[in-house]
Amino acid sequence: MKEFERKQLLERVNREGATVGVQIPETIEIQGEMIDLREFVFEIKRRDTIPAGERERVDQAKRNLRRERLERLQPIEDNEVSYEEGRQLANDIVGIDRALNALEQLRPVDLTQEEKLQNAADQKRWMNFLKKALGRGGGASKRGGR
Structure with a gap:
């Protein structure tokens, strides 16, 4: 060539x-x-x-x-x-x-679909925990302040 x-x-x-x-x-x-x-x-x-x-x-x-x-x-x-x-x-x-x-x-x-769903459920539980923890913290200070 x-x-x-x-x-x-x-x-x-x-x-x-x-x-x-x-x-x-x-x-x-x-x-x-x-x-x-x-x-x-x-x-x-x-x-x-x-x-x-x-x-x-x-x-x-x-x-x-x-x-x-x-x-x-x-x-x-x-x-x-x-x-x-x-x-x-x-x-x-x-x-x-x-x-x-x-x-x-x-x-x-x-991540498999199951792992994605598990991660989403974990995040949701964590957010609910934080909301409750912050809500209790705020409620306790309000009760303590009366």
Whole structure:
């Protein structure tokens, strides 16, 4: 591949906004294993947040995708592939970046719904306690002042 072609491919994969309009690949081979990447991302993304039980699975997927991105980028950087092979690798990289962006946008769920309800109930009890304590304190001083 010619130097300007290599630079062009590298610029494409490193460009801000390179993933705009790009679809997540249906499947991808990572470390010799075929992964239904689009299905996985959509399954996780449907939830809008990462459930506590899924956090490790999502984190592992992101690590694997980042590693695979680097492995596909290296032959382009080292000029070890033809321009056609480089174009295919660049397409793969942009697709991987699209999947990574989708997974990065998810918010982790730090508290389960039950924990949120428990915290709200604890706050309510604390506020009631403070109101009573302050009310008794005020009532006692009024009685003491008569």
